[in-house]
Amino acid sequence: MRNWADFETVEGAGGPVLRVSGPLVVASIAPLDMRLREMTTLAAIDISKVSDIDTVGAWSIWRASTELDAKIEGASDKAQRLIEAVSNAKSTAPISPVRxxxxxxxxxxxxxxxxxxxxxxxxxxxxxxxxxxAFGALIRHPRRFPHLALVRQLELVGVSSLGIIGLMSFLIGIVIAQQGAVQLQQFGAEIYTINLTGRLTLRELGVLMTAIMVAGRSGSAFAAQIGTMKLTEEVDAMRTIGVSPIERLVVPRILAAVLMMPVLGFYSSVIAIIGGAFIANFALDIPFWTFLSRIREVVPMTDLWVGLIKAPVFGLIVAMSGCYQGMQVSGNAEEVGLRTTLAVVQAIFMVIVLDAFFAIFFTEIGWA
Structure with a gap:
């Protein structure tokens, strides 16, 4: 049995007639459809020898007969019903709505x-x-506290990110010291590069850049992990067996981010200062150890406390955004990517906004 549509054009009484034979189904109609689109004149289409027909075949024949003003001859009962159905289903609505x-x-x-x-x-x-x-419930029932999950998240959020945060901070310290020295040299005040590097990293950039890095690294992971669990119905399964997803999935991640952010922020600031001391040793002829010892003299303790106070708040924002967006995933795998992206953007935006509020607040209370 043939699995394609055959056709030929013959001269009839009223003009050219297209005779079609074989199956007119979606898998076999492509050559005939291309031929029908190329024709400019046609008197009739003879489908008396068509062995099978479906909606696609009926639509192709009906469209050609309408555009070429050709009659359809030899249609079987099935073909006639399908042709009438597709002709009645014609829509005159625009393909896209008016903008x-x-x-x-x-x-x-x-x-x-x-x-x-x-x-x-x-x-x-x-x-x-x-x-x-959920956190209050865990305090009342400490046996339910997910200790192993918390330790695992502390490792993922903190220990595993030391390398990338250290490299980033070292390079930022180099940039701050080098660019600051270039500007301060115009006034003969390059010695204040130490003040600039120390105060800027401890007070602002250390914890801010760490929060951005954690948002891109851990915040996105939180959203993707929980979102995937939502799609695979693991979250629903946890609820079914009486386990709270908030207690098992959200609380350990939020606690890990809140606890590790001050540590990572301080670590980032120290590495940035070391980077500044490294470049100052070559660009400004300030000995490495002299740079570090001067940091203790020119940087007030309030700058350290400002960074340490902001860090857990930033960690809370990053973890909350990741977990919240992960719990909102539904539908399909594309939603995981969209929610992950939204979690990172939302966390970074909120961190920068809060950092601006903190800057104004600490200035107003005299911690400038």
Missing amino acids: PKALERVPEAVGERVTEFATGVKDMLAFLGLTIM
Whole structure:
């Protein structure tokens, strides 16, 4: 049995007639459809020898007969029913909707974004409340506390990131010291490069760059891990057997980020200062150990406390964003990627905004 549609053009009484034979189904109609699209005149289409026909074949024949004003001859009962069905299903609606004008479209889009932001803030606060309740329940029932999960997350968030954070901080320290020295040399004040490097890294950049790195590294991992568990219904299975996903998945990650961020922030600041001392030894002829000893004299302890106070807050924001977006995953695997990206963007944005508020707050209380 042939598995393709055969056709030939013959001269009829009223003009050229296309005779079709064989199956007119989706798997075999391609050559015939291409031929029909090339033809400009046709009097009739004879499908009396068609062995089988489906909706695609009926639509191709009906479209050609409509465009070429050709009659359909020899249609079987099945073919006739399918042709009538596809002809009645014709739609005159535009393929894409008419795009609204800018004066309508822009305010509508802004309103949707504002509404989404307000809803997101409300849901995030609700998620924070659930986390606090879960943490309280674990305090009341310490046997349920996921110690092993916490240790594992401490390793992933803290120990495993020491290398990349150390390298980043070392290079940032070099950049700060080198660029600061270039500007200060114009005033003969290159010795203040030590002040600049020490205060800037301990107070701002050490903990800020660490938070951004943790957001990109651990925050995204939180969202992807929990999101994948949502898709594979592991979270639902945990609820079914009476295990709280917030206690087992969210609390260990948030605690790990909050506990490790001060350590990582301090570590980042120290490595950045070492990087500044390294470049100053070559570019400014300031001995390495002299640079480090001067740090103790020119950097007040308040700068260290400012960084240590901000660090756990940044860790909470990063972990909350990752876990929250992971718990919102639903539908398909594409949602995991979208939520992971959103978690990183949201965490970095909130960290920078909070850092600006902290800068103003500490200046107002005299910790400038």
